[in-house]
Amino acid sequence: MQISSRFTIAIHIFSCINTFEGEYKITSYFLASSIQVNPVIIRKLLGQLKEAGLIEVKRGSGGASLAKAPSEINLLDVFNAVESLDDGKLFHFHENPNPDCPVGRSVHPVLDGRLEQIQRAMEKEMQSISLEDIFKDTNKYLEQNSHS
């Protein structure tokens, strides 16, 4: 199964804050129209990102903004904020290997470390990409594709 679109939507949210902050108020409706999903989906995501200390959201008057510098937020922070992995584990292990079978007994001790190793490789790569990187790429793309 694929990782849910909450991750890419969250990054889209950050990009909108970066590009439109000051110019527009970044409300759930504004974001919903750029991402083209329901505003309530956005609000739930904003809640998760706020919970994780990545953004601030104003009640009543409305509007989202960054809680940290873009260089201080990496894609793993975003991923962990919106993608709740059961027990923090990327891989779902079958629940009841038979302890009366040698293989059933050894499969956890043998595999757990390997699965962690794979997950860490993914997480390390996510960690190496900051929102600053994404924002730079976005700005570059927009410059190149705006003048004539």
Add this chain to the structure above:
Amino acid sequence: MQISSRFTIAIHIFSCINTFEGEYKITSYFLASSIQVNPVIIRKLLGQLKEAGLIEVKRGSGGASLAKAPSEINLLDVFNAVESLDDGKLFHFHENPNPDCPVGRSVHPVLDGRLEQIQRAMEKEMQSISLEDIFKDTNKYLEQNSHS
């Protein structure tokens, strides 16, 4: 969302073949009792592993065996055999970013490469682990935990 247990079950299947080949006939019932899931689940997985050219399964008489040397099969092969990612992509991208919004327009060109980069890191790590490695670890574990 977590990656389905088909992956760890598949590795468990291979370990059983390694440990019990010759001694027992590796049927879906035998595997089901070690893994403690329904035999039909196993048969579907055996079908996927066979389809991918990783194992051979005897109809009628029954029994599964490796189609290649353990050193020739790595965890990415197993993962790809049993985990059908939509379009081969680990991350599900939100479907309809608004092309009339600068951010909506740039989010795909900016992110696609990054997501691929993250997925490749995971795949590379999977590729670096062969069934031979797993089998060695299993044998070592079983030796250490058998003689008093």
Add this chain to the structure above:
DNA sequence: CTTTGTTGTAACCTTTCTTGTTACAACTAT
């Protein structure tokens, strides 16, 4: 050539998760 054990597959079910939707109380600035 019948029996037995097995695979391959269809059909169905339950749970869980994602995504989408409406509704509305609580809140804040004007």
Add this chain to the structure above:
DNA sequence: ATAGTTGTAACAAGAAAGGTTACAACAAAG
């Protein structure tokens, strides 16, 4: 007070995982 928001509850549809029963097709052995 009003208007525009957020936060949340409640619900629904769809997909996927995991489970289960049933059975035809098959292969080896008596």
